[in-house]
Amino acid sequence: MKRSLQQISEAVAARLQGNGDVQVCGVSSIASASADDLVFVEVEKFLSQALQSRAGAVIAGEFAAAVSSGKPLLISAHPKLTFARAARFLNDAEMPSQGRVHPTAVVSASARLDSSVVVEEHTVVGDHAEIGEHTRIGAGCVVGRGVKIGRACEVYPRVTIYAATTLGDRVTVHAGAVLGSDGFGYVRDRKTGRYEKFPQVGRLVIEDDVEIGANTTIDRGALDETRIGRGTKIDNLVHIGHNCQIGEDVVIAAQTGLSGSITIEKGAILGGQVGIGEHALIGEGVMLGGQGGVLPNKILRGKGVAFWGTPAQPVREYLKQLAMLARLGKKG
Numbered sequence: 001m002k003r004s005l006q007q008i009s010e011a012v013a014a015r016l017q018g019n020g021d022v023q024v025c026g027v028s029s030i031a032s033a034s035a036d037d038l039v040f041v042e043v044e045k046f047l048s049q050a051l052q053s054r055a056g057a058v059i060a061g062e063f064a065a066a067v068s069s070g071k072p073l074l075i076s077a078h079p080k081l082t083f084a085r086a087a088r089f090l091n092d093a094e095m096p097s098q099g100r101v102h103p104t105a106v107v108s109a110s111a112r113l114d115s116s117v118v119v120e121e122h123t124v125v126g127d128h129a130e131i132g133e134h135t136r137i138g139a140g141c142v143v144g145r146g147v148k149i150g151r152a153c154e155v156y157p158r159v160t161i162y163a164a165t166t167l168g169d170r171v172t173v174h175a176g177a178v179l180g181s182d183g184f185g186y187v188r189d190r191k192t193g194r195y196e197k198f199p200q201v202g203r204l205v206i207e208d209d210v211e212i213g214a215n216t217t218i219d220r221g222a223l224d225e226t227r228i229g230r231g232t233k234i235d236n237l238v239h240i241g242h243n244c245q246i247g248e249d250v251v252i253a254a255q256t257g258l259s260g261s262i263t264i265e266k267g268a269i270l271g272g273q274v275g276i277g278e279h280a281l282i283g284e285g286v287m288l289g290g291q292g293g294v295l296p297n298k299i300l301r302g303k304g305v306a307f308w309g310t311p312a313q314p315v316r317e318y319l320k321q322l323a324m325l326a327r328l329g330k331k332g
Contacts, residue, residue, distance in 0.1 A: 001025060002036070003090060005057050005072050012085040014059065018072030024056040027087045038074075038090075040083035059083050092152070102139075120157070132169070144180070150208070162220065168208035174236070176215040180204040183219040183242025183260055198222060200242065207231075213238060213254070222260070229266070247284070259296070267303075275310075288312060 006020030033055035132151035150169035162180030202221025213236035277296030285303030293310030
């Protein structure tokens with residue numbers, strides 16, 4: 001569905017220069033753009049390239065305000081962010097107003113689906129599940145008993161959502177993710193040496209505006225809950241163990257593994273292949289570099305402070321130690 005530049009400018013709070021009746025329906029890179037696409041420019045040196053492209057309009061910074069061009073402009077203080085919001089606005093325009101359930105899907109009679117929900121091929125929706133308006137459930141998914149999914153969610157194919165899991169509004173879950181599975185909790189019998197499973201009867205709560213990458217797994221709580229805070233973004237192939245508490249606007253890159261009962265506070269950033277031991281705490285705004293390791297029960301604090309290495313320490317200290325080791329190696 002196409003939208004006029006006037007509609008887009010109002011939706012993303014950008015200043016329109018040029019013909020607001022021009023309509024677009026997608027976003028693109030400058031090189032691949034068609035007349036139906038929006039592009040963006042963050043640096044002035046690329047502006048002429050964008051203006052000469054086939055794009056229908058350009059989102060640019062204040063440096064473009066004085067430029068005379070036949071191509072419409074959307075002026076913004078943060079072009080990349082405005083571009084992302086415009087893409088979301090255009091995508092929302094494509095949401096079906098009328099839902100449908102594919103004939104091969106199995107939906108429990110006790111499940112409650114809004115009339116605008118789309119359920120695709122071979123999906124199973126369990127007893128007493130609830131799915132909100134304009135949500136799409138992809139092919140081959142399993143939505144367990146008592147699962148609650150909010151409005152405008154996108155669940156891609158072959159996602160498994162275990163019983164009693166809750167998803168807020170505008171949650172995106174990519175293919176193959178498993179949400180609410182049992183945590184890895186066992187009790188050892190000291191006499192026999194055998195392991196017996198500790199109860200995994202808690203739940204998983206995922207708040208609004210969270211995105212979860214492909215083949216990521218998030219365990220439910222053992223006795224209480226695992227919670228993923230509003231706006232958090234989780235990459236592909238991430239594992240989050242039981243009882244973890246992830247704050248708002250946290251970013252977790254691919255192949256990171258979190259043991260049980262970890263707290264990650266608001267705005268923290270975890271690089272790829274990070275590993276964190278149980279009961280550790282990563283403070284607000286901490287940045288943990290790729291392959292960083294945090295020992296069990298460890299606390300890292302310092303908003304905006306970068307940590308690196310195993311065991312993780314402030315990056316300046318870590319680099320000093322590397323330099324010292326290099327000097328010692330040369331002396332040897």
